[in-house]
Amino acid sequence: MNKINKSVNVPQSLLHGSKDATDKIRQEIREGKRVKFGNLYKADDVKELLKKDQHGKCAYCERYLNGDYGAVEHYRPKGGYIQSCDDVLHKPGYYWLTYDWNNLLYSCDRCNTSYKRNLFPLVNDADRNIADEDISKEEPLIINPAMEDPGDHIEFHQYMVCPKRVGDTDDIKGNTTIAIFHLNSDNELLNKRRKAWIKYMKMLELLNLARKKADKGDNEDKSIAIRIRQIVDDFSSEESEFTGMFKYQYKQKP
Template sequence: MRKVDRTEAAPEDLSEKGGQELLDAITHFEGNPANPESFDFKRYKLKSVKDALEKMFHGKCAYCETFYASSQPLDVEHFRPKGAVAGESDHRGYWWLAMVWENLLPSCIDCNRKRNQVTPKGDTSQVRLLEETAGYSASATVGSGKKDSFPLAETGVRASKRTDQITAEKALLLNPCEDDPKLHIRYFFDRERPVSFVLANELAGDPDFTGADGLSSKGATSVHVYGLNRLRLVQARTRLLRRLEFLADLAIDLKLLAEKLKGSADPDIKRAGVQVDGFGDRTLVELIEMCAEDQPYSAMAQSWMREFQERLEAVV
């Protein structure tokens, strides 16, 4: 998950038609209808909304950064769920935000819908995963996916009607357009056996979102609810990680060989060294391009790149 600035303005037809839908919803939900659950929200499904969200997130899920376009339809996800809140049977959901641009995100099916996912075993809050990496290949079936989940910090106050202040809620789920995920989650890399897990980050000075273990409860909750360590997702990130590691080793070997060849007194060998150096530079460019924001799992790749740069400087 990476920070994304909501630079795209609300599509014009969402602004135009969403206003009328809100008025209809107010009449429906505040008029004590016989069947309050029957309201049919339509405006968030507009093609212009989907197109704008895809553009803003480069066709990737807002939560796990998987390209969804080639394998599954886009789910327009309501960050604050529109129809219900899990565990609160008397809550009608944040229906007044169903057509609000700032509440809409693109999501893959696995992050958005409740599904049983095979997940590597470990503490479900991700607190002890580092100590348990030796057994990461063990797995269990875990229910994950956001759907109508929207947990709050203990100090938060749930908004139950449109006049309530949602800023007082203190949501325990990360919104990539409002939060900086790097403050709450981090990526763990095992270079001996390349594998990529998402962990809750250490968080200090924020009593609302810091657990007793000193880790971000917002990060831990998001990892669990969104299923960011579900097996297939870990496997997809790990495939990318292994390719990054392969190219990194290749780049370092090429640069070291180039320096050795360029130090030769033989002009032909020296020219060969320049060519090898160029191959090393091209490999480094490929690594940089793989970490671009429009690429899958870019937050993980950029985190890896920061570590690789330190490794590169130490040997080249």
């Protein structure tokens, strides 16, 4: 997971249509009708901007999203919420945030549909105030990579994600996020991260050899070392898959 720098400018379709669409939902809830969520939150310009801001990667697992694979995901679930896996679905959800740019992320189908679903645990469930549309007291247990630095809650031990340690205990938000998105137990994801990690370590080894050669060598040897250094740096660039993991390594051992 990596910090997302989301565009400040809200996509046009949300800017112009979200107020009316949200009022319509409020009306349906007041009248006890079944809420019909429109497609505005996944309009083309919304999808495109989210994809661009996230460099084509899932907000949670950092897998590349290829083609149309992926979904506009509501950080706070729009239709209903679940505090924990053994909880029942509570309705309504955070309906007034359905078209709120700050509540939208782009994620892979697995993170969105298979893992997170309507889960939105809080440190204290009693702080949830859906009736007044008030989220000011909430302390969510899922990291929002667009609103905070995931590095405050998680770290990496090689290619495994771990919660940060707070004194003698694990960071609860880090721990919950890792568990919900199966960040260490989704085999396909783990395999991808492991392969990327092995490739990175091989390039580091090559860089060390090239540097040694460059110390005693000519300009050509030096330019080879510089080129390899650029390839190593690319692993932690925003465009790479699993930037969060490589950024963490980079901080530990530049």
